[in-house]
Amino acid sequence: xxxxxxxxxxxxxxxxxxxxxxxRDVLRxxxxxxxxxxxxxxxQRLANILAPSLNGSKVSNAFIYxxxxxxxxxxxxxxxxxxxxxxxxxGAPLKICYINCRLAxxxxxxxxDLCKSLEVDVPFTGLAVSELLDRYKEKLNLLNxxxxxxxDEIDFLVKRNEDSLLYELTRINEFLRGxxxxxxxxxxxxRFKEYLDARVLSCLSEEEVIFKPYSADELxxxxxxxAKSAFIExxxxxxxxxxxxxxxxxxxxxxxxxxDLLRVAGELAEREGSNTIxxxxxxxALQKIEDDRFVEALKYLPLHQKIILIGVYHLDSLCxxxxxxxxxxxxxxELCTSIFVEPLTQRRVxxxxxxxxxxxxxxxxxxxxxxxxxxxKIKLGVPSKIIAEVLSDDDVVGSLLKHEAKLKHKRG
DNA sequence: CGTCCACAGGAATGACGGGCGG
DNA sequence: CCGCCCGTCATTCCTGTGGACG
Numbered sequence: 001x002x003x004x005x006x007x008x009x010x011x012x013x014x015x016x017x018x019x020x021x022x023x024r025d026v027l028r029x030x031x032x033x034x035x036x037x038x039x040x041x042x043x044q045r046l047a048n049i050l051a052p053s054l055n056g057s058k059v060s061n062a063f064i065y066x067x068x069x070x071x072x073x074x075x076x077x078x079x080x081x082x083x084x085x086x087x088x089x090x091g092a093p094l095k096i097c098y099i100n101c102r103l104a105x106x107x108x109x110x111x112x113d114l115c116k117s118l119e120v121d122v123p124f125t126g127l128a129v130s131e132l133l134d135r136y137k138e139k140l141n142l143l144n145x146x147x148x149x150x151x152d153e154i155d156f157l158v159k160r161n162e163d164s165l166l167y168e169l170t171r172i173n174e175f176l177r178g179x180x181x182x183x184x185x186x187x188x189x190x191r192f193k194e195y196l197d198a199r200v201l202s203c204l205s206e207e208e209v210i211f212k213p214y215s216a217d218e219l220x221x222x223x224x225x226x227a228k229s230a231f232i233e234x235x236x237x238x239x240x241x242x243x244x245x246x247x248x249x250x251x252x253x254x255x256x257x258x259x260d261l262l263r264v265a266g267e268l269a270e271r272e273g274s275n276t277i278x279x280x281x282x283x284x285a286l287q288k289i290e291d292d293r294f295v296e297a298l299k300y301l302p303l304h305q306k307i308i309l310i311g312v313y314h315l316d317s318l319c320x321x322x323x324x325x326x327x328x329x330x331x332x333x334e335l336c337t338s339i340f341v342e343p344l345t346q347r348r349v350x351x352x353x354x355x356x357x358x359x360x361x362x363x364x365x366x367x368x369x370x371x372x373x374x375x376x377k378i379k380l381g382v383p384s385k386i387i388a389e390v391l392s393d394d395d396v397v398g399s400l401l402k403h404e405a406k407l408k409h410k411r412g
Numbered sequence: 413c414g415t416c417c418a419c420a421g422g423a424a425t426g427a428c429g430g431g432c433g434g
Numbered sequence: 435c436c437g438c439c440c441g442t443c444a445t446t447c448c449t450g451t452g453g454a455c456g
Contacts, residue, residue, distance in 0.1 A: 302443095325419065348444055350420070366420070370454030373418030415456085426445075432438085 019235065019275035020266050026230040027263040029256045032077050037221040039071050042209060046079045049207050050182075053094050053146060054086060059182040061170070063204050066211025068188050069254030075211075076150055076186060083148070093179075095147040102153040107165040110157075111136060114149065133168055137175050147181050154185040166196075170203040213253030219245040222255055223262055231266065236277045240265065243282045261285050294382045297359055298390045304344055305352050306397045307335050312362060312380055313387045322363075322379035325350065335400050353378060 025031055036043065046062070053059045064072050080096050087094040097117035104110045111132040115121075118139045140147065149169070151157075157166060173180050185204050187193075193201060214222065223245055227236050244265065248258030264285035269277045301309070311331045315323035329346050336343040344352075353376065356362040363381045368374045380387070391397050 344443095345445060346419085347421085347446080351444090354421090366452095368419095368452040368454090369417080370452070371415090371417065371456090372454075373416090374452060375417095375419050413456105415454105417454100418451105420450080421448100422450095423448080424446085426443105428443085429441095431440090434436090434438105 019273075020231060020270045020277065021235075022232045023229055024263065024266075026226050027259050027266075029259060032074055032081070033226060035225055036071060036074055036078060037225055038214065038218045039075050042071070042075050042211065043079055045209055046075060047082075049209075050079065050083055050148065053083070053148060053182065054090060054092055056092065056146065058146075058173075058180040059148065060206040061183040061204050062185070062207040062209060064184065064186045064209045064211065065188070065190060065193075067190075067213055067252055067254065069248075069252075069256035069258070070211035070213055071255060072186050072188075072211050073152055076152070076184060080148070080150060093143070093145050095145055096150075097147060098150045098152065100152040102156040107157075108132065110151075110165065115139070117147070118143070118145070133172075137172065140179060140181070141177050144177075144179055146179050148184065149181055150184040150186065152186045153188065155187045155189040166200050166204075170200050214249065214255055215253060216245050216249035219248050219253065219255060219258050223258055226259065227262065230262075231277070235266075235269075235275060237279070240277050240279050240282050243279055247282070247286055257289075260289060264288055291383075291386060294361070294386050295390055297361060298382070298386070301361075303341070303397070304349075305356060306391060307341070307400065308332055308349060308352055308356065309361065309380075309382075309387060310391060310397065310400050311335060312378055313384055315378075316380045316384065322377050324375045324377060325353070326375065328353075328378060339400060350376075357381075 026033070046064075049062050050059050064076065066072050077098065080098060083094075084096045086092075087096075095117055097114060099110055099113050101110060104113055115132060115136050118136065120135055120139045139145075151166075154166070169181070169183060183204060193205075196204075220242060223241055227241060241262075244258055244261045247261060248254055251257055261282065262285075265277050265281040268284050268288070269275075269281045272281075274281075298306075298309075308328070311328050312323060314331060315328060325346070329349055332349060333343040353362065353364055357364045361381050363379045365377045366374065367377050388401065392401050
């Protein structure tokens with residue numbers, strides 16, 4: 001009964017509240033605002049590239065790249081939306097298709113989305129990929145249409161070795177009868193170009209648009225623009241806004257992070273019953289976002305990586321210098337046998353250590369002790385209290401933490 | 413200046429599981 | 435439903451290596 005009351009309280013506060021947020025959705029990353037501060041140049045550039053499509057001329061393929069949260073997707077969607085409106089008004093035979101490669105997942109589903117954009121019905125599984133491509137070309141020819149295809153997070157395809165589709169798409173115009181397909185590729189990963197097939201790359205990057213990270217001042221403008229409609233008037237102090245911008249600028253000028261920071265700060269203030277977002281809420285939000293990242297990463301880690309982390313956690317608490325591979329492996333096998341799990345080989349553990357390093361859960365560094373060998377120094381990359389919190393909830397691994405505590409007691 | 417430690421990390425190969433086409 | 439293929443995880447075997455020590 002009492003818990004029911006508490007839940008009601010939460011709901012009531014949420015409904016009556018509205019002390020902070022006016023429209024929370026404005027801060028989501030998939031929201032496309034009417035104004036994109038500091039991206040006027042990029043918008044014009046892209047509009048110039050795409051404009052010929054309105055009178056039926058083939059557009060150059062374009063390649064857009066820049067780090068996450070630099071406005072690539074927002075600018076692309078913004079320009080494409082305008083283009084679509086204009087084309088509809090003029091009755092131009094132009095279709096526009098936006099696909100996020102990572103969300104689509106496979107070649108098949110990307111092609112299925114392409115077909116859907118032309119109202120070609122395809123089963124969601126069963127056909128060969130080449131069959132889908134044929135149907136797509138056929139329909140384009142049949143309707144005598146031009147299409148602009150935007151492939152967001154295109155690096156995902158290459159990393160999964162599914163770049164054959166890209167190759168096919170760059171050659172697609174050879175099979176069309178006068179009509180054409182224009183490609184816009186968007187990538188977060190700057191190094192991705194190196195992995196791309198040279199023919200595909202040269203075809204794709206007829207035009208290149210580069211997005212630089214935002215500066216703190218630019219982030220401030222973006223945030224204040226959004227904050228106007230996101231929050232109730234007076235709910236946000238200017239200093240808090242500046243703080244959000246500064247924090248996000250420190251981390252690669254990522255607007256997405258900045259918006260997250262602002263939203264979480266708002267939520268924290270709301271939960272506290274405050275009707276103003278203060279600097280301390282922003283600071284808490286920074287910590288919370290960081291912690292949540294670790295918690296998420298830790299929760300879904302495979303068993304052996306969890307065991308390894310517990311090993312590092314243990315050795316870290318014994319010695320501030322961090323551990324080395326040999327000692328860690330010894331402890332790891334001990335922990336494994338204590339819960340009747342077959343330990344992996346040292347070679348494999350070494351690989352897992354590297355994976356954990358990439359995930360940012362560990363910091364490893366190869367060092368040489370000369371006469372006494374060459375090894376890796378391993379340190380925890382996560383606050384140790386988070387390891388203890390998250391992994392002690394784990395049934396199997398949780399018991400290891402107790403075991404580990406006993407060991408520590410015994411040794412010393 | 414060569415040796416040799418204690419591993420790093422590449423290559424080849426095997427075990428397993430899941431989806432696809434027939 | 436079955437065989438087939440493919441991707442992932444793990445093992446085995448291997449060669450490579452920075453630098454203190456003798």
